[in-house]
Amino acid sequence: MSLSHTRSDAHSDTRSGSFTAHDGTRLAYRSMGEGEPLICLPGGAMRASVYLGDLGGLAATRRLILLDLRGTGDSEVPADRATYRVDHQVADVEALRVHLGLERMDVLAHSAGGNLAQLYAAAHPGRLRALVLVTPTAWALDVPVTPELRLEAAELRAGREPYDAAIAAYRTILDGGGGDAEWDLAMPLFYGQWDDAARAHAAAGVEEQNEEAAGVYAAPEAFDPPATRAALQEVTADVLVLSGELDGNPRPEPAARIAALFPYGVHDVQPGAAHFPWLDDAPWFAARVERFLAGAEAEAGARTRV
Template sequence: MPTFAAPDGTALAYHVHGAGAPLVCLPGGPMQASEYLGELGGLSAYRELVMLDLRGTGDSAVPADDATYRCDHQVDDVEALRETLGLAQLDLLAHSAGANLAVLYATRYPSRVRRLALITPSVYAVGLTVAGETRLELARLRAEEPWFGPAYAALEAITAGDHSAENWEAITPFSYGRWDSAAQDFHALEDMQRNDEAAFVYGSAGVYTPHSTRAALADFAAPVLLTAGEYDLGAPPATVASYAALWADATFTTHPAAGHFPWLDDPAAFASTVNAFFDAHWKG
């Protein structure tokens, strides 16, 4: 397992899968070990996946200063990884909350990004919001699922302001295209893989400056891919489409019948879609 030093001296780890042109991958969670990304549905058959364990997660060390868990601080961890890999530019993929880190990196170091893919991205960095009714409407697409009744009732309660842990747990099936044993096993590992203390700091007050970030996106020259799961309440397709419209050169696509982790729901289609984006621009 290779490691490198962050600018503040924290030892950070990354994991490599596959062979080919390097693709640096940033996990979400926020602050979940990169282990949950697996090999992104077989994307490692096309690319060398470089999976970063963010500070304090997975095999990376806990920093001396908890304030460095802030998303904007970790931008320079990504830059240190680029330097370690000896790459003039990065092909960069980020999932969920990791998209905020990727976007802050892309706006701070625009010339260092060759192309960027944001998979079911969080939208906090650009100040977009998702209305409660949007989530409820999307959830109703799953009305025929055997688990729908209790999950939908919990979602209604959350929308009304009841953010109990029980309600958040009850809506978990909405995050998956299929709430089968594989999805349940995947979900069961989340608490062990996530650093909750770090997650609390990651998006704390002052981390994001949406107005300036949006202005930078309009001038960002590299191609960008944004993807949404058809059923994903966390990053609804309509919201991700609005996100795509903020970029100078963006492609938006929806993964049919998928949730927040589209490489689980249709691995082959996910890997093919993402590889086609990077491969087209690699050749071009």
């Protein structure tokens, strides 16, 4: 593996690397921190991985490998735009594993990236040592998040601004209306605290997301939930599904259902957190994920892997 130095921070150097996917597309990633590697798959869908930051300081104990999915960040746009579909990108994750020389790997996936991780787990169950699904969607498993559940979470903030305006805008969006102005108003609902850091994070998302790719990513043809659910029974890795107390995508109840579809799945709720929990309480998030990963390492030698 060849990594080029790009910058340093309080934790360690951040380096960039690249590899070539099966179809010739050059894919990029950044390596941040020291310790055991943790492959990080971004959501969005199709948002450049820079928005993950150092995952609340997790880079202090783990070497984060932050993948830019094809057509995002520093990764190339593929010749065939149909390969933006999430099931086609499973091969990209496997190519990264091979490139890094990992027999088995720890993976963290956020939001829509959870679907990529779920499909990877189904296709390569023996290649996972641990899996962390952070506020994941689960179209791949047919665990829906309904408008009613999204509003249930939103209304936990009712009674003060900017949340009352955000709830009204979100209701319009969920009813099938609204545009950029409504999404801007609704943004506070996706963060535990609507502070300057959250505002900057939300504003950056417009430039970091490949909207064309996002429109292809979750095409219905990408998913066969019964087959994926059945394949997940072969996953012997420990799996943590982490939801946010204030998040509507997913609410804790659907998140618990996702965890239950894995033989060794557990669910936890981060208090006061919404869709980006590492921003809402970085120490809590980093400590919970590190504790889980350390436990998964201890269990890894005790289980027979497929």
